[in-house]
Amino acid sequence: MTQFANSPLRHWLRFDVEETENGALYSISPDDAHIGNPLIKALHGGVVSTFLELAALHELRRALGSDPAGEAININVDYLKSVRLSPLFARAHIAKAGRRLAFIDCIVWQDNEDSPAAKAACSFLLHNRRCVLPGARLTSPEEAAPRGIFRN
Amino acid sequence: MPPWAEVMKSFFSGDHQLFAALRMEPNKVDKDGVSVFATIPDFFAYKDGESSAHPGAYTIILDTVFGFSIFAKIQQPKAIATINLKTDYLRPIEIGTKIICSAECHDVSGKIARTRGDILDYDGRPLASATGAFMIASGGPDFARLGKRQPA
Numbered sequence: 001m002t003q004f005a006n007s008p009l010r011h012w013l014r015f016d017v018e019e020t021e022n023g024a025l026y027s028i029s030p031d032d033a034h035i036g037n038p039l040i041k042a043l044h045g046g047v048v049s050t051f052l053e054l055a056a057l058h059e060l061r062r063a064l065g066s067d068p069a070g071e072a073i074n075i076n077v078d079y080l081k082s083v084r085l086s087p088l089f090a091r092a093h094i095a096k097a098g099r100r101l102a103f104i105d106c107i108v109w110q111d112n113e114d115s116p117a118a119k120a121a122c123s124f125l126l127h128n129r130r131c132v133l134p135g136a137r138l139t140s141p142e143e144a145a146p147r148g149i150f151r152n
Numbered sequence: 153m154p155p156w157a158e159v160m161k162s163f164f165s166g167d168h169q170l171f172a173a174l175r176m177e178p179n180k181v182d183k184d185g186v187s188v189f190a191t192i193p194d195f196f197a198y199k200d201g202e203s204s205a206h207p208g209a210y211t212i213i214l215d216t217v218f219g220f221s222i223f224a225k226i227q228q229p230k231a232i233a234t235i236n237l238k239t240d241y242l243r244p245i246e247i248g249t250k251i252i253c254s255a256e257c258h259d260v261s262g263k264i265a266r267t268r269g270d271i272l273d274y275d276g277r278p279l280a281s282a283t284g285a286f287m288i289a290s291g292g293p294d295f296a297r298l299g300k301r302q303p304a
Contacts, residue, residue, distance in 0.1 A: 009206050012195035033169045036215075044170055045234040046215045050208025072207050135173040 015049070024062055026055040026090040035085065036150060043083040045118075048108060049075060051090060052120035054103035059092035060124065068102075070126040071118070079121045086110055100126055156223035157181065174213060178220075185256035186221045188213070192249050204251075207241045210271055210280040215240060217255040218267040218284045221261035224286065225265070232265070233290035239282040243273075250274060263288045 009015075012031040028051050036044030053075055060068050088108050095103040102124045107116040165265040166172045173192040190213050192274060215237055223229050245251070255269030265288055270281040 006200040008195040008197040008200070009208075033173070035168075035170065038168060039231075044212060044215065045237065046212025047170075048204060049211040049215075049237065053208055054206070071244065072241045074238065074240040075207075075211065076212075076236065078236045079185065080236045082233065134250075 029087050041085045048118050049077045052106045055090040055092045055106050056122040069125050075121040075122045079118050081117050083117045156229040159229040170177050174278050179199045187254040188217050205245045205247050214282040217253045221255040221257040222265045227296045231290050233287045235285040237284045243279045
């Protein structure tokens with residue numbers, strides 16, 4: 001994920017991470033390129049979803065202490081209110097990070113963390129967590145040669 | 153041209169930055185379903201120097217085409233808002249890939265519309281599938297306003 005620091009997607013979203021006493025605080029600074037409904041200048045729901053998933057993935061990296069090799073399985077997003085064209089913040093919570101699967105919940109908000117604008121449940125398939133353990137034996141071709149969206 | 157079709161034309165005329173970046177172009181539009189071509193833009197590269205796209209591109213395209221499938225179903229460009237969206241990621245995608253997204257609004261009950269759809273590559277392989285629920289007449293201005301605009 002170190003390559004993400006200079007990635008086009010990070011620049012496009014103006015994605016940022018700040019460590020706070022309550023954990024990582026993720027943010028994006030949207031502009032006209034991210035609008036879904038031009039009549040009310042609301043952020044596109046897919047942009048919100050992308051931000052939620054990035055926050056989830058970074059939270060997983062924080063927990064593992066390394067770049068996770070794996071792929072997103074699915075994402076379920078609830079849109080709680082319209083998102084305006086102003087900075088958006090997110091926090092992520094790992095519900096479970098097992099050997100092969102990770103489940104992460106996220107919320108985003110604009111003005112007040114207690115009034116979320118959207119929430120998401122993300123699930124990821126992890127390919128090589130076992131590989132980092134000393135003496136670990138690969139058990140499948142998939143583990144030996146990870147593929148997928150987030151492969152390293 | 154009916155008002156809802158004018159809205160689609162307006163969205164795809166190039167005025168809408170996000171849809172222009174995704175090079176979205178309608179392929180089929182009728183009450184039974186909508187299909188739209190799109191191309192995954194460079195800025196969805198998740199890591200610097202890699203060609204894999206972040207799957208957030210799928211959610212942006214699906215959310216958009218779901219909206220148009222509702223306009224086509226109810227034959228009006230009413231204000232709509234996404235309530236929730238569940239997306240399953242089936243295969244990764246490369247930057248610059250041209251895809252086709254098909255969607256149908258299969259149920260409208262009162263103010264709630266339900267949609268389903270998928271994204272395929274040009275070889276017909278499924279890349280993502282999704283279901284969504286939307287609120288019709290969500291309180292925002294009708295999209296018919298956009299259809300009355302002259303393209304820039």
